[in-house]
Amino acid sequence: xxxxxxxxxxxxxxxxxxxxxxxxxxxxxxxxxxxxxxxxxxxxxxxxxxxxxxxxxxxxxxxxxxxxxxxxxxxxxxxxxxxxxxxxxxxxxxxxxxxxxxxxxxxxxxxxxxxxxxxxxxxxxxxxxxxxxxxxxxxxxxxxxxxxxxxxxxxxxxxxxxxxxxxxxxxxxxxxxxxxxxxxxxxxxxxxxxxxxxxxxxxxxxxxxxxxxxxxxxxxxxxx
Numbered sequence: 001x002x003x004x005x006x007x008x009x010x011x012x013x014x015x016x017x018x019x020x021x022x023x024x025x026x027x028x029x030x031x032x033x034x035x036x037x038x039x040x041x042x043x044x045x046x047x048x049x050x051x052x053x054x055x056x057x058x059x060x061x062x063x064x065x066x067x068x069x070x071x072x073x074x075x076x077x078x079x080x081x082x083x084x085x086x087x088x089x090x091x092x093x094x095x096x097x098x099x100x101x102x103x104x105x106x107x108x109x110x111x112x113x114x115x116x117x118x119x120x121x122x123x124x125x126x127x128x129x130x131x132x133x134x135x136x137x138x139x140x141x142x143x144x145x146x147x148x149x150x151x152x153x154x155x156x157x158x159x160x161x162x163x164x165x166x167x168x169x170x171x172x173x174x175x176x177x178x179x180x181x182x183x184x185x186x187x188x189x190x191x192x193x194x195x196x197x198x199x200x201x202x203x204x205x206x207x208x209x210x211x212x213x214x215x216x217x218x219x220x221x222x223x224x
Contacts, residue, residue: 001046001071002072003072004044004046006045006207007045007046008064009186010044010186012058013040014031014042014057015061017032017184018031018032018033018057018099019057020053020054020055020056020057020093020097020098021054021057021098022098022100022101023048023051023052023053024051025048025049025050025051026047027043027044028041028042029041029048032099032102033099037179037214038212038214039211040210040211040212042208042209042210043209049074052079052092053093053097054092054093055097055098060090063081063090064081067081067082067083067086067088070083071083077091078090078091078092079092106199106212108199108200108201109195109197110195110196110197111195112172112174113172113176113192113194113196114191114192114193114194115166115168115192116168116189116190116191117189117192117202119187119189121149121164122185122188122189122190123187124164125137125149125151125162128151129151132160133159133160134152134153134159134160134180135179135180135181136153136177137149137150137177137178137183138150138177138178138219138220139174139176139192140175140176141170141172141174142173143170143172144169144170145169146167146168146169147166147170148164149164149166172223172224173222173223174196174221174222175219175221176194176200176220177216178216179216182214183213184211185202185211186204189205189206190202191205194215195215198215198217199213200212
């Protein structure tokens with residue numbers, strides 16, 4: 001089998017969430033961070049022929065990049081990466097060596113904040129957070145006001161902040177806070193839903209990809 005550019009992009013992104021990964025037979029792929037604060041799932045264009053595990057996904061991606069348009073051939077102990085007369089026998093690992101995502105499907109316990117995150121806005125917020133070393137990003141509003149996304153440093157009130165106003169209005173007062181490091185999203189447009197019970201869903205509008213990201217409870221608040 002061969003992997004599409006879209007799948008390679010997803011795998012590269014997933015490697016930033018968890019260095020190891022469990023592939024299941026079929027098209028559905030999930031990963032979870034070591035801290036269990038990020039769960040990502042996607043439907044791939046290819047169908048995996050069997051269950052298998054990769055211990056170091058980033059290293060596996062580097063091995064793939066060492067070939068031009070490679071073909072993957074699987075058995076129980078390894079995946080053979082082949083291109084012309086060149087090949088690499090890449091050993092698979094046991095599932096017990098990897099922090100694996102839960103089998104059950106997640107659902108939001110409530111939908112208390114909802115907005116659309118354009119690709120330009122997402123890129124600007126993440127770049128601004130990086131430039132100002134912002135450790136946290138909040139989504140907040142007051143009744144009758146538009147939603148705002150603000151980057152800040154939770155440990156330094158004097159640090160630079162960045163603010164983006166959205167089009168969506170709110171009838172609630174809230175401040176829902178994320179760790180910047182948890183927003184490991186593939187660039188794109190997302191439909192975002194946040195539950196006051198501590199979890200959010202970022203759903204890509206172009207491909208079958210979504211992230212479940214934990215809210216920072218100590219910094220967040222939601223008033224009924």
